[in-house]
Amino acid sequence: MPTKRQTSSAARVSILLLSCTLFALSCAVATSEQEPCSPSAEIVQVADGIYVRQGQAAVVFEGERIANTGFVVGDRCVAVVDTGGSMAEGQALDCAIRTVSDRSVCYVINTHVHPDHLLGNAAFVRPGVEFVAHAKLPRALALRGDLYLERASAHEQRELNASQIVFPERTVATMVELDIGGRVLTIRAHRSAHTDHDLSVMDSRTNTAFLGDLVFLEHLPVIDGSINGWIGELEQLSEVSISYVVPGHGPPRTDWPAAAQPALAYLTALRESVRAWIASGGDLASAQDTIDAPQGAAWQLVERYHERNVGAAFAELEWED
Amino acid sequence: MWARHLRNSNGRTDNTVYQSRCNASAGLLRCVILSLVLLPVTGRAATVEEDMLWTGGLREALFGDRPIIQSDDIIVLDVPTRAKDAAIVPVSITAKIPQTDERFIKSIYLVIDKNPGPLTGKFQFTPRSGRADLAFRVRIDSYTPVRAIAETNGGQLYMSRRFVKASGGCSAPAGADLDAAMARLGRIKLKVNADVPLDQPIPAQLMISHPNLNGLQMNQLTRMYAPAHFVRHVKVSYEGEEVLSAEIGFGISENPNFRFFFVPGTEGELTAEVTDTKNLEFSQTLRVSANSTQSLAED
Numbered sequence: 001m002p003t004k005r006q007t008s009s010a011a012r013v014s015i016l017l018l019s020c021t022l023f024a025l026s027c028a029v030a031t032s033e034q035e036p037c038s039p040s041a042e043i044v045q046v047a048d049g050i051y052v053r054q055g056q057a058a059v060v061f062e063g064e065r066i067a068n069t070g071f072v073v074g075d076r077c078v079a080v081v082d083t084g085g086s087m088a089e090g091q092a093l094d095c096a097i098r099t100v101s102d103r104s105v106c107y108v109i110n111t112h113v114h115p116d117h118l119l120g121n122a123a124f125v126r127p128g129v130e131f132v133a134h135a136k137l138p139r140a141l142a143l144r145g146d147l148y149l150e151r152a153s154a155h156e157q158r159e160l161n162a163s164q165i166v167f168p169e170r171t172v173a174t175m176v177e178l179d180i181g182g183r184v185l186t187i188r189a190h191r192s193a194h195t196d197h198d199l200s201v202m203d204s205r206t207n208t209a210f211l212g213d214l215v216f217l218e219h220l221p222v223i224d225g226s227i228n229g230w231i232g233e234l235e236q237l238s239e240v241s242i243s244y245v246v247p248g249h250g251p252p253r254t255d256w257p258a259a260a261q262p263a264l265a266y267l268t269a270l271r272e273s274v275r276a277w278i279a280s281g282g283d284l285a286s287a288q289d290t291i292d293a294p295q296g297a298a299w300q301l302v303e304r305y306h307e308r309n310v311g312a313a314f315a316e317l318e319w320e321d
Numbered sequence: 322m323w324a325r326h327l328r329n330s331n332g333r334t335d336n337t338v339y340q341s342r343c344n345a346s347a348g349l350l351r352c353v354i355l356s357l358v359l360l361p362v363t364g365r366a367a368t369v370e371e372d373m374l375w376t377g378g379l380r381e382a383l384f385g386d387r388p389i390i391q392s393d394d395i396i397v398l399d400v401p402t403r404a405k406d407a408a409i410v411p412v413s414i415t416a417k418i419p420q421t422d423e424r425f426i427k428s429i430y431l432v433i434d435k436n437p438g439p440l441t442g443k444f445q446f447t448p449r450s451g452r453a454d455l456a457f458r459v460r461i462d463s464y465t466p467v468r469a470i471a472e473t474n475g476g477q478l479y480m481s482r483r484f485v486k487a488s489g490g491c492s493a494p495a496g497a498d499l500d501a502a503m504a505r506l507g508r509i510k511l512k513v514n515a516d517v518p519l520d521q522p523i524p525a526q527l528m529i530s531h532p533n534l535n536g537l538q539m540n541q542l543t544r545m546y547a548p549a550h551f552v553r554h555v556k557v558s559y560e561g562e563e564v565l566s567a568e569i570g571f572g573i574s575e576n577p578n579f580r581f582f583f584v585p586g587t588e589g590e591l592t593a594e595v596t597d598t599k600n601l602e603f604s605q606t607l608r609v610s611a612n613s614t615q616s617l618a619e620d
Contacts, residue, residue: 136500139499147462192498192500192501196498196499196500225498226498226501281514283411283413283456283580284409284411284458284578285399285401285411285413285456288401288405288411304405305405307405308405308406311405311406311409311411312406312409315409315458315574315575315576316498316501318528318578319505319510319528319530319576
């Protein structure tokens with residue numbers, strides 16, 4: 001059974017799969033080995049000087065490389081937008097930056113607190129790098145940090161310690177502009193939507209926007225802020241002329257406002273159903289048991305997040321009059 | 322009325338050895354997968370390991386050496402087997418006996434073994450409650466037994482036990498929008514459904530806007546701490562006569578929400594009085610009249 005080929009990566013994968021079967025461990029966490037610094041194939045250029053490392057739909061801490069991460073190359077320096085779900089993912093992104101630019105990273109912008117977007121921050125902690133986030137992100141991270149450590153430790157191949165949880169140095173309450181040389185990034189703090197601290201990044205040179213998890217494609221939207229706020233933000237943003245949008249989940253480059261539609265349709269239909277359920281006197285548990293995901297877009301992870309969304313929507317909408 | 326279909330199986334299988342891997346120290350995912358692999362048909366069974374906190378001191382601290390009958394004959398606890406959102410886990414308790422002057426459920430204790438404050442609430446009922454049914458929402462952020470223990474007026478204790486696996490990853494035990502809850506702090510909604518005769522138990526709902534901060538939600542990563550600030554005491558009375566009261570802890574979800582029953586008898590006023598840990602007091606009164614399909618009041 002063991003052969004010389006055992007040292008090849010293919011064989012290594014099969015051994016990992018075998019051990020997964022034997023020990024019922026997660027296969028998804030078995031690929032976190034440090035890769036050599038040549039991941040240029042892993043990033044795509046979505047506009048002049050704007051690169052995205054595409055994520056894939058999976059449940060936080062169960063999969064890897066879930067969120068879209070990216071960066072903008074200025075004449076002076078590079079701004080990173082979201083860093084991925086682990087130190088290793090942050091390092092891979094850092095490595096990808098070096099394959100296309102010799103400028104150093106000056107900003108790491110976190111669109112929100114969720115671990116698949118933020119836990120790669122640790123890879124960028126060094127002199128000259130400033131971490132930027134919504135003014136309410138530090139509170140959200142403080143509330144959840146312990147939980148992240150606990151969840152990560154449940155996955156034996158995923159090291160995470162408290163020192164790797166990086167808080168922002170600069171916070172944004174409404175809007176700031178960051179000049180990275182030859183282009184200005186407009187960082188906008190949004191009202192409670194996907195979370196209560198969503199941040200978006202608009203590039204002046206290409207009119208391209210990173211909208212973080214305000215925009216979901218493929219991966220079912222997850223409500224962790226306000227369904228009403230989220231619908232409102234998407235409706236407002238749909239009026240804005242943007243050439244391309246990098247969503248938090250889904251394809252690396254999407255057209256706008258078309259890319260807002262699937263999430264908007266899902267959230268609007270969900271709101272309708274939950275409001276009707278509340279009006280009929282139904283309770284939260286029965287709403288979660290009964291209200292199915294609206295038909296239409298072929299969402300992934302419905303079974304993991306839809307019921308949760310019903311609960312979050314219910315808890316918010318029952319306070320409406 | 323608000324009871325959900327039972328999702329838990331109480332079938333017992335001999336899987337103690339494997340389940341022992343499901344301790345906090347072992348991987349949650351491994352635990353999940355083992356459960357799937359080993360318990361494909363019978364569902365999850367109670368094990369000695371799961372009940373270690375309970376048998377190792379919790380039970381004694383709360384009830385001393387009083388006998389507790391594990392049975393679903395007096396009350397039935399219903400919780401989702403897998404909680405999708407650690408911040409809002411719906412709990413419902415259905416009484417199997419009516420509240421009469423001769424025999425009634427006096428108290429129901431809700432215990433979540435692995436929560437920071439396991440005794441999540443002590444709820445008190447009277448014959449005027451009609452039915453000792455109760456539905457509310459709790460925070461659960463681990464794999465834990467959940468127990469509802471009913472104490473009858475005769476002093477007997479009956480326990481309905483379930484096991485909850487809280488999943489999530491990105492969901493925090495705190496609510497999604499703390500500021501919204503703070504902005505509405507103390508706002509109360511009362512609802513009743515009086516389209517049944519007033520001498521019958523009628524369903525009612527009490528909603529309290531409150532962030533219910535537990536003071537543990539901040540951590541050592543920063544020096545930020547929000548002091549504990551949660552709803553401590555709830556009392557609901559009808560025409561001056563108590564129908565439900567509760568001593569509750571921070572295991573209750575943000576914006577505490579209770580569904581319960583009471584027998585109005587005649588038209589009158591339903592009053593809710595709420596006190597939190599800062600001794601802030603909030604109250605609300607609702608006029609109940611016959612054949613009103615739904616009433617609503619709020620500040």
